[in-house]
Amino acid sequence: MWELGNYDRIAELIAGMGRDLVTAADVRPGQRVLDVAAGTGNAAIAAARASARVTALDVTPQLLDVGRRVAGELPIEWVEGDATKLPYADGEFDVVLSAVGAMFAADQEATARELVRVCRPGGLVAMANWTPDGGVGRFFGLLARYQDGPPPGPSPTRWGDPEQVRALFGGLPVETEHRVVEYGFTGTPAELAALYRSAFPPVIATRAALDGDDARAAFDRDLVGLLTAENEGPPGGPGRWRFAWLLVRVRVR
Structure with a gap:
């Protein structure tokens, strides 16, 4: 799904995260x-x-290509890989990050285990995750x-609930x-909806699966x-637009 559209245009809006x-x-x-599920980095x-x-690791090579271009001469290694099966040894990293990326992996328990596994004892896993009760949570509710x-x-917003994320990390100090992140967008709601329709993969996939013009028109009205x-x-x-997110810090033992 993340190959659809131009997610880099959405990622630019939340670069501050x-x-x-x-x-x-x-x-x-x-x-x-x-950086796990790094997207465009x-x-x-x-x-x-x-x-x-x-x-920087991500399952979608097209996003990694964009990240390489944006990073320019910065010395980043860009790797195609799955957050649920990280291709690294135990304790290989001092810090493991994910900015609204790993939260979308299909197997949440496996993802949490992998984030911890590749981080050294005493190191830190740090995540930025959308919350279920914020604007992005309501957005995903509309898609559903x-x-x-x-x-x-x-x-995915389970990762943005403090109790749920503690359960995912199973007894580690969390x-x-x-x-709150402020979107880098100052146009109208209709213009932001149009950007989502053209660039944001979950919106593109949802609209494509709808049956007929009437259903898509209803979705578009609800999105605006x-x-x-x-x-x-x-x-x-x-x-x-300001959207709530949860900062998660996990100290690895």
Whole structure:
């Protein structure tokens, strides 16, 4: 699915999350850092700018290609791989990051185990995850209403619930903190909806599966309605969207 559209255009709107995550993880020069489900590298690029030794891993090669272009001369290793089966030895990294990436892996328990496994004892796993009760949670709720059948597994926003994420990491010390990211977009709700329809893979996949023009028109109206309700900007613009996310820090034993 993540090969659809132009996810890099969406990733640009939340680039600040990657920088905030790297700061919260206290990434330092020379540390070995792995960015899991890196996408186009928001966290990986920020870590490389902090002079860490960075590897960015994602299952979608097209996103890695974009990340390489954006990173330019920054010394990042870009690797195609699955968050549920990381191709690294136990304890290979000082810091393991994921900025709204690993939360979308199909097997959540396996993903949590792998994030911890490749981090050295005393190291840190740090994640930025969308919350179930924030604007992005409501957005995914809208997508779910237009999808046939039961969801294939637990919601990705399980990673944004403090109690659920503690359960996923099974007894390790977990610190959580609620934060907010401001979207880098100031257009109208209709313009943001149009960007989602053209660029955001889950929206593209959901619309493509709908039966007929009437169903797609209804979805489009509901999407604009949701983005209108979430808009915190003044009447007449500019638009302002701020979405809640959960900072998760896990100290590995």
